[in-house]
Amino acid sequence: MAGFSDPYVRQLLGEPDPGAPPEIGWLSPYTPLEVIHAAGFAPLRILASLRPIELAHAYLPSTFSPLAMSALDRALRGEFDSLEGLVVVNAGVSMYRLYDAWREFAPNTRFVHLLDAPRTTSESAVAYFARRIRDLAEELARLSGRAFDETTLRTSIESFNRTRTLLGRIHEHRRARMGPMSGGDMLRLANAVAVAPHDRALGVLEGLLSDLSRPGGPAPPTPSRPGILVTGDVYDQPDLLDTIDQLGGRVVGEDLDGGIPCCRGMVAAEGDPFEALSRRYLTRSPTAFMADLGRRLEALSGLAEEFGAQGVVYFAPKFSDSHLYEYPHLRQRLLDRGIRSLFLEVDNLLSNLEQVRTRVQAFVEILS
Secondary structure: OOOOOHHHHHHHOOOOOOOOOOEEEEOOOOOOHHHHHHOOOEEEEOOOOOOOOOOHHHOOOOOOOHHHHHHHHHHHOOOOOOOOEEEEEOOOHHHHHHHHHHHHHOOOOOEEEEEOOOOOOOHHHHHHHHHHHHHHHHHHHHHHOOOOOHHHHHHHHHHHHHHHHHHHHHHHHHHHHOOOOOHHHHHHHHHHHHHOOHHHHHHHHHHHHHHHHOOOOOOOOOOOOOEEEEEEEOOOOOHHHHHHHHOOOEEEEEEEOOOHHHHOOOOOOOOOHHHHHHHHHHHOOOOOOOOOHHHHHHHHHHHHHHOOOOEEEEEEEOOOHHHHHHHHHHHHHHHHOOOEEEEEEEOOOOOOHHHHHHHHHHHHHHHO
16 A cells, blocks of 8 residues: 655655766664765665665674664675765774775775764763864875865755754644554655755655645644654664554554654754864664663653653564563653553564564454
8 A cells, every 4th residue: 555655755766867976875864964965965764675684694693783784784795885985983882893894895886984973972972073173084085086165064954953943843733633544654755855965855855845835735633642752762663653653553653763863852053063072973863872871761752742642662683682671661761651662573574474474463352
């Protein structure tokens, strides 16, 4: 069954633009996309594949992050030979070793950069990350063969802030009217925005928001079903969100890389642009990567209340210690607010889909 966002996704993923700039791949939500764009490159998000891992097992342990394994496997197959470069945020041993393996065994990628990101939001951390972002800008300038221009960076900051604003307004529309966009629709749209040319993405998002907002626009009534917030940081597969809807739940919000956190928190237009970028990315809605558990728990439980969720489904990547550590604390915090939660350990292949369906169905029945 076609989703509401499908025609917009097709526009985003249409034919390549003539004269499109070379692409720089990225994986982490802590990657400053504005710097890549301002240097004359197109940021391209590396998404996990549903294809079984075959080649990467020879280079990385099978207990590493499913996203790191999938990304390397796709690179070894030659899927990213056209990339000009890759930016890897040092978000743990999986990503650090992905950087090593990609640099060594995917030689067609000319530029592979490791961006070290602190796990706190202190002023010293903001200053440190600002210096690392400046280092990235200088490396990209050398790659492009032209001097890095701060005026161009400020223009890129303004443009990406506009993208965040549009995505945020779409989320707000869903929250206020519960119109035709499901959680799966929203994640498919966000995934497409992350790989589409930036200017095209702006135009498509403006058109979609106009369609949603016009008088008499699509806003069919939503049956009374328990609202569910999904969380899981780097989870990018919309099929499980569709499963929740099919089994009688209603995904009201997504605390995922392409969900609500990506469009909250703007980069300040004033002051040093590198410090502004550092502050925005470090203080955005926190992920399990950050060391501030209290802020993370407050943000998640606050989102559940804000979006009227009766339950939270927590997608944890397999073998992720940080998620295994934080979930018991989150579960208790949610229970204190009268919100139930379900913990699901998943991978990008959905290898345990039937088990997941059974547990989701039972959870929805409890909420109902």
